[in-house]
Amino acid sequence: MSAAGKTFYLETFGCQMNVHDSEKVIGTLVSQGYRQVEEETAADLILYNTCSIRDKAEQKVFHRLQDYKKLFVEGKRFGVLGCVAQQEGEKIFERAPYVSLVAGSASYHRLPELLVQIESGERRVTGLDDRQTEQTFETEFTARSNPHRGYITIIEGCDKFCAYCVVPYTRGKERSRTSDSVLAEARAMADQGYTDIQLLGQNVNSYRDPLGKKSFAELLTAVAEVTGIRRVRFTTSHPRDFTKDIVDAIESVPSLCDHVHLPVQSGSSRLLKAMLREYTREQYLDRIAWIKSAKRPISMTTDVIVGFPGETAEDFDESLALLEHVQYDGVFAFKYSPRPNTPALHLADPIPDEEKSLRLQALLERQREIQRVNYAKHVGQRLEVMVEGRNTPRGQIVGRSSQNKTVNFTTKHPIAPATGSYLHVEITQSFPNSLVGVMA
Ligand code: SAH
Ligand code: SF4
Ligand code: F3S
16 A cells, blocks of 8 residues: 555444444544545455444345455455454454454554554454453544534443343443543534534443543533533433433433433343343333433433343233333334353243244334324424435425434425524424424
8 A cells, every 4th residue: 555545445334333433433544644435446445344233233244245355456455343343353364364454443542553554564453352441542533424413432332241232242341531531522523513412332321430520410411511512412321320310411401302212121120130231120110200200301212122032922011011101202122133252142042033023023013103102292393403404305304303303394495494403393294203394
C-alpha cells in the first residue's frame, strides 16, 4: 500500500454499538491517512465489523468472507473486526487464509499500531483481548454519518454473563468513560449542530464514573442539559441495575426522551434464574411500575428470548402474560440460539425447533395486537417530531417522536421541512408500528 493513496472499505453488521464503533474506526483510519471508498473493488483494505449474537449472524459473516475471497489480489488486505473476530480469534486465519487482520472491539485503542503492522506487510496481525483491557476506545475524530443525531459510548464491555450470551466474551470487561470525556463529546457535538444524542453501552446502568463524579442518572441529566441538545436516549438498560433515579431524571428533564428499553428476556422467574439474569419477574415488574407511575407517559420496549433450554409451555405463557401486563410499544423477540463459550450451551434442550418457531410466532402476533391498541391512542394527539427524511414511495415526510415512534406525515407547505428540524404533527391514523399525520 502506498502511503499517499491508502483506501479502505468497511461493512458493518450487528447492534448500535457496532455501528458506532465503525464510526470511530473510520475516524481512526482517516486520521491515519486512509480514504473511505464505497466499492470493495476500489479498496486496499477491506474491513468487516462483525456480529455473533445469534448463529445466523455469525454464519452471514463467513458467507460474506467467502464472497470476498474472489476479490483477492496481491496487495489487497482483508480484516475482520468486532464480535466474531474476538470470538474466533486466530481460527479465522485458518478458515480464511487471505485475512490478515483480526481484531475485537476491546483492542480498537491499538488500531493505529495494528495498521502500521499491516502496512509493513505482516500477514497475520491480531488485536485480541481476553477480558484484559481497562482501556476505552477514545478517538479524536468520529465519522458520524448523520449530522443531527449521534451516538456516544459511555461504557464498553459486559460483566453480566447471562447464560445464553456471547457479549462478555466478545466485548471484554466492563469499563466506563469518564463523565468529563462524555460531556466534552456531547458539548462538541452540540457545537457542530447535533440535537439528538443516544448514550450507548451493553449495560448503561452499570456506568461507574472513573472520576467518581456522576452516577448514571446524573450523567444522563448533565448530557440532557447541554445547551443545544433537545433529545437524549440511552440503551441498553439491565433490569437488575435499573434504579428509580433514572425515572426521576426523565420526569424532571424534558430533553430526556420518554422511552425506556428494558429487556426482560422471559416472564418466568424460573427461567430468568436459569438465564442468570439476576432478577425475578416481580422485581422486573417493580421497575415497570416506577416507569408507569411517572408524571408523563414513558414508552416501554423490550427484548424476549423464546425457547431457552427447558422453557415449558407454562414458562412461555408467563412471557405472554407479561407482555399483556406491561403493554409494550415494541418487542424484539428472538428464538434462542446456542452460542460458543456460553454456559447455556451445555443445558439439555428438549424443545423441538418447530415448537420454538410456533411460540415465537404466537408471541409476535399477540404483541402486534397490543401495539395496534397502543399506537391508536395517539390518534388526535399533537406530537413533536424530529424530521428524518422522506418516505419516497408515498411522498410522505418521516419523523420520530420523543417516544421513538415513526411518524409519516404530509404538509401543505410548498417547501418540505429540513431534515433534523423539529415540528408538530397532528396524528390522524395509526398502525402497529407507525403513526400517520399532518404537519400542524
Ligand atoms: N445488553 C443487552 C442485550 C444485548 S444483545 C441486554 O442485556 O439486554 C440483544 C438481545 O439479543 C438480547 O437482549 C437478547 O434478547 C438477544 N440475545 C442475546 N443472546 C441470544 C441468544 N444466544 N439467542 C437468542 N437471542 C439472544
Ligand atoms: Fe449479554 Fe446479558 Fe451482557 Fe446483555 S447483560 S450483553 S444479555 S451478558
Ligand atoms: Fe452483535 Fe456484538 Fe452487538 S455480538 S449484537 S455486534 S455486541
